[in-house]
Amino acid sequence: MAKHFAERLLSAIEEKETPVCVGLDPIYTQLPKQVREIAAHSKSGLPEHAAAINEFCQIVIDIVAPHVPVVKLQMAYFELCGPAGLEAYYRVADYAREKGLLVIGDIKRADIGSTSEALASAFLDEAYFSDGKGGEKAASVDAVTVNPFFGTDGVKPFIEKAQANGQGVFVVVRSSNPSAKEIQDLADADGRRVFEHLAMLCNTWANFPGCVGESGYSLVGAVVGATYPREAELLRQVMPNSFFLVPGYGAQGATADDCAAAFHSDGWGAIVNSSRGIIYAWKKPGFEQYTEENWEEAVEAATLAMKVDISQALAKKVGAAT
Numbered sequence: 001m002a003k004h005f006a007e008r009l010l011s012a013i014e015e016k017e018t019p020v021c022v023g024l025d026p027i028y029t030q031l032p033k034q035v036r037e038i039a040a041h042s043k044s045g046l047p048e049h050a051a052a053i054n055e056f057c058q059i060v061i062d063i064v065a066p067h068v069p070v071v072k073l074q075m076a077y078f079e080l081c082g083p084a085g086l087e088a089y090y091r092v093a094d095y096a097r098e099k100g101l102l103v104i105g106d107i108k109r110a111d112i113g114s115t116s117e118a119l120a121s122a123f124l125d126e127a128y129f130s131d132g133k134g135g136e137k138a139a140s141v142d143a144v145t146v147n148p149f150f151g152t153d154g155v156k157p158f159i160e161k162a163q164a165n166g167q168g169v170f171v172v173v174r175s176s177n178p179s180a181k182e183i184q185d186l187a188d189a190d191g192r193r194v195f196e197h198l199a200m201l202c203n204t205w206a207n208f209p210g211c212v213g214e215s216g217y218s219l220v221g222a223v224v225g226a227t228y229p230r231e232a233e234l235l236r237q238v239m240p241n242s243f244f245l246v247p248g249y250g251a252q253g254a255t256a257d258d259c260a261a262a263f264h265s266d267g268w269g270a271i272v273n274s275s276r277g278i279i280y281a282w283k284k285p286g287f288e289q290y291t292e293e294n295w296e297e298a299v300e301a302a303t304l305a306m307k308v309d310i311s312q313a314l315a316k317k318v319g320a321a322t
Contacts, residue, residue: 061101
């Protein structure tokens, strides 16, 4: 069995000295024209759109791998390319792991028990894909995101599979989107909201036998949006053993201080994701010195800027606690 996921995540964060996660959301129409031109003449064996997202993601990985511990692959943008997109997903996951990165598959799947067992195997076990050279390779991710709507029946198969493989599971508890309140803020007669119930369930799952590692962190984490920092502080207390995957920084409006709410007072316990704000950095305000011609430099600059921003916010939090 592979080393416990939480221990691997902690080691990776310590090595890179940052809890920053770069999200790979490869939208074909937003990719630099140079990448699309390369893909049009690619010998990868993939159709043009899949070849382009594969090429783009691998370039981004080359840029960010020295600086961050984790990348998150948004499955939706790979699935847009059909079967070839799924192959690109595994090629990118394999490439990221070769570069020493942990890989989160942002799939947000779940279903009734038997179907969830199939989904867990499909997305956590190794999958075979063409290496583009006439051979095959096998790849898997280090963790996936799951939807808790089906309750324990839907989530437990993912936990069991992850436990067997040394992987992790991030349960969506409080998402970062504005309309999350339409469902997640619904309250029972005692005033307890849906996301609070989810947090208590997630804490139960996180403490299933064998899920907590030597560090005290579980292989079962939680997705908690930085766009709701007050709720994040509350949820940090409800789920002390869970690593938080924190979306919402940058493009969605959350600040580094908002993100810090998801961490323990010692500055550990979460990873902060940024996708569009990094991989399309040359398009955003404040980066006018970059263009489509030197987009790679913009990606690196945005990554380094985020690292400093998050580091300063965490230092402030730790300082306030001592």
